[in-house]
Amino acid sequence: TLTRLADALPELGLLWRSVSANDAPPAVRGLHEVEVQLRNTTKHLQTGAGAEGFGARGVVELLRAVAGGAEALRTRPLLSSIQCVISPLFWDEGPVEAIATYAEAGVPISIVSMAMACASAPATIGGLLALTVAEVCSGIAIVQTLAPGAPVISTGYPATMDLRSGALNLAAGPDDAFAEMACTQVLGSLGPPCATGLFSSGAKRPGWQSGAQGGLAAARAVFSPADIYNGAGGLYAANVFSPVQLVLDAELxxxxxxxxEGHPLDAEHLALDVIERVGPEGHFLAEPHTLAHMGELWRSRILDETSWEEWEAAGEPDAVARAEAEVRRLLAEHEPEPLEEDLARELERIVAAYEAQALAG
Amino acid sequence: TLTRLADALPELGLLWRSVSANDAPPAVRGLHEVEVQLRNTTKHLQTGAGAEGFGARGVVELLRAVAGGAEALRTRPLLSSIQCVISPLFWDEGPVEAIATYAEAGVPISIVSMAMACASAPATIGGLLALTVAEVCSGIAIVQTLAPGAPVISTGYPATMDLRSGALNLAAGPDDAFAEMACTQVLGSLGPPCATGLFSSGAKRPGWQSGAQGGLAAARAVFSPADIYNGAGGLYAANVFSPVQLVLDAELxxxxxxxxEGHPLDAEHLALDVIERVGPEGHFLAEPHTLAHMGELWRSRILDETSWEEWEAAGEPDAVARAEAEVRRLLAEHEPEPLEEDLARELERIVAAYEAQALAG
Known part of the structure; x- marks a missing residue:
């Protein structure tokens, strides 16, 4: 259902897993997750599923089935794999195995550093930046050593620690924003595509905090753009997934x-002749220039633009209520392009085979 | 009370009037407002009170009393006066009279254009920009003609129209942000200090929308800074003033x-030696470098950083609830520096004299 919702939102170009298949045996959870997602979206997937060799081999088999073979997958990778360094500076055996499998299959690997200032990184934003860049470079080096030329994505989610509790800082603000921008700029200069976290506010419900942290994050996408953004729909620092927040984040x-994108400042758009013709005490409502260009203005789906009277009459719905309605509408109306019957059965067969093997082993 | 709250918030450097003295005769409303504000804050005031000659003369008399005479007011202007052009391109008689009075007294005049694309300005953002700049320049020309060298502030609040209703677009988004940035940059290049609107979301209550629009606005202050910002605490496009929103906006x-402000990237802050010493599988919690620098991290007053369990135990308070508590705390604890008794009586006397004159006239 969540995959179907994300499939429907045009602002989203790729999908993470939003829930974990905790009802499946641990060794094949990732396979179940990927299978469900492949059946419910035609968009690119990005997932941490398959974080060791066995799981990664299963995921590659699923992907090859959908892509139409090993070479077809290489040409059109349906998924990119998230592999995390353990900050500071440590690579576990599982991810390195998985990297070998994915890289050999031509599945892009997103090398992710999630260093946290004060705990797994220095307390300074400069030190957090230095460590993040070093860790991502170490991952890229591993990929290129195992499979020279394999596609990678440089991803930094630098964060700060809550000094009060020692946990991840849910009240993330300017330091985190500065760190993410700095990482995006340095990682982006390395060559491979660069990803950064946006959204996934520290708030526990959609509300002012998720809006404020989301607005600051969205502005980073304007002024310090990355190639790929992750995090829409997350709350409580991505420990909670909210379909309503997903719609709100997509709007932002x-x-x-x-x-x-900006606006053109050519003669037609500066409209000096129109201003001169309308002149003092006039208005632009009836100008052909207005009619010709008003469609260029952005229109919100979610932000409330009603008058106070309309709003009261409608039961005082806020933007969150509008997003809830939008979630219901999208789920009712949107039907993703289905997989062919045969292919869907083939995916089930692959997952079942791996599950049998995992339970036997 | 609202003035007292704003006096307490360190993020606020100047105060607008947040309520109107509608219980006073129209001609002296502005005088009552300014008198109350002078008694409740030591911060700079900025107000549209006194938008014609009579009111402006009264405001100047109040200000001279507090400043300690005409020359003292010139040296330390306690207030700047907002004077609005009527878009497109029209100056009414009242504001021009007021400009003459204020400019002669050395009270800075903020020349404000509030053009709205599609209605009082072209539908294009380029045209909105051109008109705003032309209008502000026209106001500056009026000031400098009447009182050469008088201090001015260039202020643009470009907005867009809600195409559905013809009213101000409460769902303001990227077009408005782009227009405000462009105006800030062009007006800022003219020489006088430049002001722009921040906050005053279109939302009707503090919540996701006021956070999202506020976050996007706050980012403008980072990437396209003006000299002065107006709008904190506003909701419903500044038709509603919310003390809670004021605290939330101040936080943002x-x-x-x-x-x-950014972060230093010198050797001490890049901390390469610390990273090398801690190494793989270590942590930074016990490092002297962490202790020395963790105090440099920003800490929020309002954003919720509690764990899920703490939050549930506290009754699930969101950031808005925390801001409400902060409003109550500030009002309970903060006592503005009072005016001397004699001076307060003198202000009352001035207002009463103008009121008598207005009622007689």
Missing amino acids: FGAAVRWA | FGAAVRWA
């Missing part, structure tokens, strides 16, 4: 994209 | 200021 991201 | 503005 759409606004950021429009903001970054 | 503080975060933006910290973001803009």
